[in-house]
Amino acid sequence: MSKFLKALELDALRKRFSGVRDLVILSAEKINSQQTMLLRNTLSKQKIRLTMTKNTLIRKVFQEAGIQVAEQVWRGPTFLAYGAENVKALSTTIDQFITDFEKDPKQKDKIKVKTAVADGQEVTFEQAMKMPTRQEAIGELVGMLLAPFMAIAGQLVAPGGQLASQIEKIGQTPSDAAKSDAT
Numbered sequence: 001m002s003k004f005l006k007a008l009e010l011d012a013l014r015k016r017f018s019g020v021r022d023l024v025i026l027s028a029e030k031i032n033s034q035q036t037m038l039l040r041n042t043l044s045k046q047k048i049r050l051t052m053t054k055n056t057l058i059r060k061v062f063q064e065a066g067i068q069v070a071e072q073v074w075r076g077p078t079f080l081a082y083g084a085e086n087v088k089a090l091s092t093t094i095d096q097f098i099t100d101f102e103k104d105p106k107q108k109d110k111i112k113v114k115t116a117v118a119d120g121q122e123v124t125f126e127q128a129m130k131m132p133t134r135q136e137a138i139g140e141l142v143g144m145l146l147a148p149f150m151a152i153a154g155q156l157v158a159p160g161g162q163l164a165s166q167i168e169k170i171g172q173t174p175s176d177a178a179k180s181d182a183t
Contacts, residue, residue, distance in 0.1 A: 006057070013053060013061045023082035024094050024125065025073055025114040035110070039079075039097065046093045049083040067120045078114070087118040091128040 001009075028036070040050050055074040062069060084090035094113065101107050116128035123131070132140065 022087035026079040030110045
């Protein structure tokens with residue numbers, strides 16, 4: 001590849017992956033063109049894009065963008081899946097596709113996940129599937145912040161409730177008290 005063509009390819013990859021911080025890197029050495037098309041079509045329905053390019057070029061683009069991936073990931077044919085809302089949605093969609101694809105015994109181990117990248121940092125595929133989405137993380141944080149206040153509010157309200165219950169029992173007639181004790 002000439003320097004001019006390499007420069008054009010690098011520019012195209014920089015534009016394509018600008019702003020991409022969540023992706024899954026796949027190895028698909030043994031699949032044919034029909035299976036590749038099935039993979040692309042299935043993932044495109046979920047708004048996930050699939051790109052295959054020369055490893056040295058994409059590695060250079062990732063290094064410029066600050067995305068660090070282990071060296072062994074760049075061995076062999078590599079597909080890059082990206083474009084979902086977050087790395088969790090991306091990972092679960094790809095996992096579901098691989099599970100469905102491997103139901104046919106002939107397709108076993110043809111598509112393998114090399115690694116996942118979450119916000120520019122390499123993580124395992126299992127971690128990526130368990131990562132909370134942004135909304136889930138905010139919800140957990142708000143829950144943690146509100147928990148102490150809810151406990152304090154419960155402690156402030158509890159004595160008033162006990163006092164109201166005692167006043168209600170004092171105000172009851174003896175026949176009403178017997179009915180409430182029976183239930």
